[in-house]
Amino acid sequence: MLVLNDVTKSFGGSVAVSGVSMKVPSGQFVGVIGRSGAGKSTTLRLINRLTEPTKGRIGFGDLDVTALSGPALRDWRRRCAMIFQQFNLIGRLDVLDNVLMGRLTHTPGWRSAAKMWRRDDRAMALAALEQLGIAGLAAQRADNLSGGQQQRVAICRALVQEPDIVLADEPVASLDPRNAKIVMDALQRINRHFGLTVLCNLHSLDLARTYCDRLVGMAGGRVVFDDLPSALTESVARELYGLEANEVMGREPAADFAEWPAALTA
Amino acid sequence: MAAALAVYAAGLMMLDISPTRVWHGLGQLGTIAGLMLPPSAGGHFLLYLDALGQTLSIAFLGTMLAAGVALPFGFLAARNVVANRMVHVLARRSLDTVRSIDVLVWALIWINVVGLGPFAGVLAIASSDCGSLAKLMSEAIETADRKPVEGVLASGGGRLMTIRFGLVPQVLPIFASQLLYFFESNTRSATIIGIVGAGGIGLHLYEQMRVLxxxxxxxxxxxxxxxxxxxxxxxxxxxxxxxxxxxx
Structure with a gap:
């Protein structure tokens, strides 16, 4: 169980995340929704401590995540693998080496520095690539891959970390619909087959409704909605997203256009 | 504009530069150019080839030595590697100091320290270039993309691993290209410092000029x-x- 207790992060004067509390049981697929700048990314980055909380406590089981440092912090980051919007691969390295970044905490420094990966680690990385249907790309340079392929490599990197949690920060925001589906399906498979907890920031409400067990809505750095996807009524969604509502709910904007002339002449 | 012209004119007067001297010199230049034809090795071709090889090795070893010294300083002076302000301000300042001394001055200094010959040349090139190289390297490191670094960090990589995998693959081709450029320009520098006695083909060039x-x-x-x-x-x-x- 991942527990966030009154977690706050302020950058200088502005508060990005304000008093967020939630409990995430193991194995849940949680979608974090809200408009851009609502504090979704920061919340995820607070969990793996890429960003330091200003205040509050994050715990996982008996582990006090907020107090970790050094090797313990690195091992925690291994246990909560992150998937980024922009994939964050190493473009000039090949796909296999990129996936093997997920084994860094298991590998002595001299070995990884010389890229002398262990045989079973390589096998594990290849198996992960195979699961996502891109084993044939193992020897390719990462920056020669399409966005969808790169994101799948990033998922493989996350998988070989043998994590308990996967933090996905807008994983499909830079992908076309087809690739978005492939990547979301992969995340769902990870969640169902390996029982990993998934925390996924999503901009699109349709995707959130399709894939998530539970939705957490954020606005202005606060949690304003936390319930089953079916409880997210249209009026709540409008409140969450404001002017962006039509865009994220995947509806035709025609209705809006029809209202424009009236609004302009009024 | 008028002030600049005045300064220029004053400079010409003070340094005893006059059109007549240039005119007489022009004749001399023509004579020398005439005497140069046809170019001839005068039977010393192999000797000169050997000296040229020496010049090239001075340039090569000097560049390599400079790179070796510059590499750690480049990382120390990069803001995204060393968070400590003191360290990188100190690294920057010391690099600037080394950089501001010309290679010819370094050659004269090293000749006095290790004696005449190519070794002094190598040291001169290395000392004048390590500053500029380290500065260029640190700038390449600072402009590197932050995303791969975060990728490695989020996978549980430590500080050294984020440098090894997040930064090094990005900056290595830039470093290599910088080194090649420095090697190129150092081949020219190595010729010049040969004239003051730091080995190589410059020495022969100077001697042949003296004996006309x-x-x-x-x-x-x-x-x-x-x-x-x-x-x-x-x-x-x-x-x-x-x-x-x-x-x-």
């Missing part, structure tokens, strides 16, 4: 020109090969 063997001077200049041009071509190819592997 203009044909041999012309030959030596042509040798240097051909070499620099050849290095230019080769290093451009190498640079393209290193940078342009994408899409292969």
């Amino acid at each position: 063997e203009w044909q041999e001077v012309a030959f030596l200049i042509l040798m240097v020109l051909a070499t620099v041009a050849a290095i230019d071509v080769v290093s451009r190819r190498l640079r393209l090969a290193i940078i342009g592997r994408r899409g292969a």
